Amino acid sequence: MSCSRRKFLKSTLSGTLAASVPVSALKILSPSESKAATTGTENTRWGFLIDTKKCVGCGMCVKACKNENAVPYDAPVTRTWVERYVVTRDGRTHIDSPNGARDGFTSQKILDQEIRPEEINKTFFVPKLCNQCENPACVQVCPVGATYQTGDGVVLIDRTWCIGCGYCIMACPYGVRFFHPVFKVADKCTFCYHRISKGLPTACVQACPFGARKIGNLMDPDDPVTKIITTERVAVLKDEYGTKPQAFYIGLDMNVR
Amino acid sequence: MKNHVLRPLWVVIAAVGLLLLVRAYMVPDDFGVHGSGFTYGFHRLGNIDDWKAEKVQYKGKEYCAECHEENVAANNASKHNIIQCENCHGPAMDHPDNPEKLEIDRSRDLCLRCHALLPYPDSARGRLKGINPQDHNPDSPCAECHNPHKPALEDM
Ligand code: SF4
Ligand code: SF4
Numbered sequence: 001m002s003c004s005r006r007k008f009l010k011s012t013l014s015g016t017l018a019a020s021v022p023v024s025a026l027k028i029l030s031p032s033e034s035k036a037a038t039t040g041t042e043n044t045r046w047g048f049l050i051d052t053k054k055c056v057g058c059g060m061c062v063k064a065c066k067n068e069n070a071v072p073y074d075a076p077v078t079r080t081w082v083e084r085y086v087v088t089r090d091g092r093t094h095i096d097s098p099n100g101a102r103d104g105f106t107s108q109k110i111l112d113q114e115i116r117p118e119e120i121n122k123t124f125f126v127p128k129l130c131n132q133c134e135n136p137a138c139v140q141v142c143p144v145g146a147t148y149q150t151g152d153g154v155v156l157i158d159r160t161w162c163i164g165c166g167y168c169i170m171a172c173p174y175g176v177r178f179f180h181p182v183f184k185v186a187d188k189c190t191f192c193y194h195r196i197s198k199g200l201p202t203a204c205v206q207a208c209p210f211g212a213r214k215i216g217n218l219m220d221p222d223d224p225v226t227k228i229i230t231t232e233r234v235a236v237l238k239d240e241y242g243t244k245p246q247a248f249y250i251g252l253d254m255n256v257r
Numbered sequence: 258m259k260n261h262v263l264r265p266l267w268v269v270i271a272a273v274g275l276l277l278l279v280r281a282y283m284v285p286d287d288f289g290v291h292g293s294g295f296t297y298g299f300h301r302l303g304n305i306d307d308w309k310a311e312k313v314q315y316k317g318k319e320y321c322a323e324c325h326e327e328n329v330a331a332n333n334a335s336k337h338n339i340i341q342c343e344n345c346h347g348p349a350m351d352h353p354d355n356p357e358k359l360e361i362d363r364s365r366d367l368c369l370r371c372h373a374l375l376p377y378p379d380s381a382r383g384r385l386k387g388i389n390p391q392d393h394n395p396d397s398p399c400a401e402c403h404n405p406h407k408p409a410l411e412d413m
Contacts, residue, residue, distance in 0.1 A: 009263060016269055056382035058370040060344050067348050068314045080389030086377075104370030104391065105382075117376035124380050139297045149293040158304040194311035203315050209339040209371075210381065 042151040046191050047218040047223045048247040050127050051232070052256075055212040057082055057125040059104035064207035066102065068192060070182070075177040078102065078130040079189040080204055085255055086110055087121045093255045101125075122180065126256050127213060129204070130155065130176040130189035131237065131245030138168035138177060138188075151245060153218075154193055159185050173241045191215065218246070314348040317341065321349065328406060335407035345405060365390070368399040 004113075065080045066073050081100030082124040087093050094110045105125070108115065136155045139147050149155050162185035169177040169186055180187035192202035196215060200206070205213045216225025228234070228250070235252040236245040249256075287302035321342040322329040334339055343349055345367060347361045374387030394402070403410065 012262075012266060015265075017275075054259070054381055056371060056380070056385060057375075060370065064315055064344070066349075103366060105375065106366065106369040106373040112412075122379050123377035123383070125382070136297060145288065145299040145301075148304075149297040150305055151291075151293060153293075156304065156308055158299075158301050159307075161301055161304070192309060192310040195313055197309045198313065200313065200317070206315055206317055207341055207344055209341070209344070211339075234370060 021053050031216060043219050045153040045218040046132065046196060046246065047216055047225060047229065048132070048191070049151075049216065049228055049250070050128070050247060051212045051250040052124050052126050052253070053251040054210045055082065055107040055125040055127055055208075056099060056210055058209065059101040060207045060209060061127060061204035061213060062102045064203040065189075068195075068203035069190070070183055070186070071073060073102075075181050076100075076188075077181065079176075079187070080127060082169040083125070083128065083256075084110065085126060085253065086115055086123045087253075088119045089114060089121050089205055090119070106126075117150055122253070124251070124253060126249075126252075127204075128174070128176065128237075129247060130191075131170075131174060131243070131247040132189075134244035134246060135242060137171045137173060137241070137243055141167040141171040145166065150193075154191050154196075155188075156190055157186050157188070159183055163184055173238050174245075175244060179194045261337065312350075314350050315343050316349040316352075317343070321346075324353070331390075332406045337405065337408055348396075363398055363400050365398050368403075372399075 020185075049168040059082055062078055062080055062082060065071070066078060069079055071077060071079055076099070078100035081097050082098045082105075083095055084101075084105050085093060085095055094113065094115060096110045098105075132155050133154055134153070136147075136149060139149055139155060142148075143165065144161060144163055147155060147168050148157045148158070164179065164185055166179065166186065169179065172188075177186055177188040179185075191206075195202055201214075202215055205215050214225050216223040218226050218229070220226055221230075229248050232250065234250055236243075236248060237252075237256070285301050285303070287299070289302070290298045291300065291302050318329060318341055326341075329342070332340075332342070345362050347362065349359065352358065352359055368388055371382075371385050372387050373390050375382050377383035399405075
């Protein structure tokens with residue numbers, strides 16, 4: 001036999017390796033290119049501030065969001081929602097969010113249960129939305145690069161590229177993603193990217209009569225939102241997951257999950 | 258090298274070549290790492306512009322004031338000045354072209370979002386003026402007695 005075992009292994013291995021290197025991997029990045037690719041170049045980082053002490057649970061934000069972002073009004077999906085928490089004297093926490101609070105909270109009943117005013121210890125409303133995490137778990141799991149983080153810190157979904165596998169919906173620790181019943185792709189809050197990039201507030205921020213929601217540029221030290229986040233006591237949801245949410249809460253209660 | 262070695266090798270190379278060819282056709286040119294690193298930034302660059310191009314639906318009070326100055330002024334002088342016109346009148350979109358007329362939500366339910374009494378004294382909601390929807394003129398729309406632009410009855 002003229003072909004030695006060593007030679008055979010060598011040629012097979014090098015052939016396979018050479019053939020499996022994708023063309024894109026052969027592109028050589030200049031140092032500045034690779035730096036731009038890993039750090040981002042923008043001087044904007046969008047952050048959200050939610051004041052649970054100001055929210056009254058009117059749900060105007062949820063309604064505006066659905067209309068602004070073409071989320072079917074009657075389908076049980078929504079990009080933002082408001083939760084009601086009623087903590088009773090017996091230490092129990094009652095939570096509800098009928099239809100995501102699209103129509104607000106107009107009844108004292110929580111999940112068909114009547115709670116007498118004298119039983120109540122504390123009450124508050126907590127608006128929720130995509131946290132546009134700094135380390136978004138949803139982006140990490142996307143097998144096709146359809147969901148990604150922009151340079152200004154917003155996580156977006158490419159509707160033409162999403163294959164609807166639902167990995168991101170499962171991966172988000174905050175449960176903010178859903179399957180869009182019309183577009184048949186994953187969907188979630190975009191911080192109204194089409195509005196903030198034109199200098200407008202998000203639809204929910206504009207619709208909130210009580211100023212419970214605010215959006216700002218975290219890179220700008222003079223931005224009122226940044227000032228509050230850097231000087232007052234704020235909290236994020238599920239800090240322990242390490243996703244580094246960019247939605248900050250004033251007056252977050254320990255019962256909120 | 259012998260034929261039995263080369264043949265499977267050619268098959269492997271052909272398969273990988275085909276894969277790369279398909280990939281070259283399928284993957285858009287602007288697909289790559291843009292911005293926030295290899296873990297999070299891998300995407301089609303043009304999609305950012307797709308999102309920016311989405312149409313704005315809610316225009317805000319200043320837009321309404323351009324034509325409906327009187328109504329906005331009346332509203333601004335009342336306790337309801339914190340409410341956006343479009344919260345009740347619906348998104349302006351391209352109004353007055355499209356829609357020509359906005360659909361006004363005159364329902365009781367709209368008012369009850371804030372004014373259904375909830376006994377939550379420690380929450381901002383509990384400090385809003387509230388009624389019990391079952392007792393307070395249950396069958397009438399609120400707008401029959403209250404002017405939503407300036408809701409205090411003394412102002413009527
Ligand atoms: S909140 Fe969920 S969907 Fe939004 S960026 Fe974080 S992990 Fe992704
Ligand atoms: S519009 Fe403002 S006050 Fe009303 S539910 Fe939303 S965040 Fe709370």
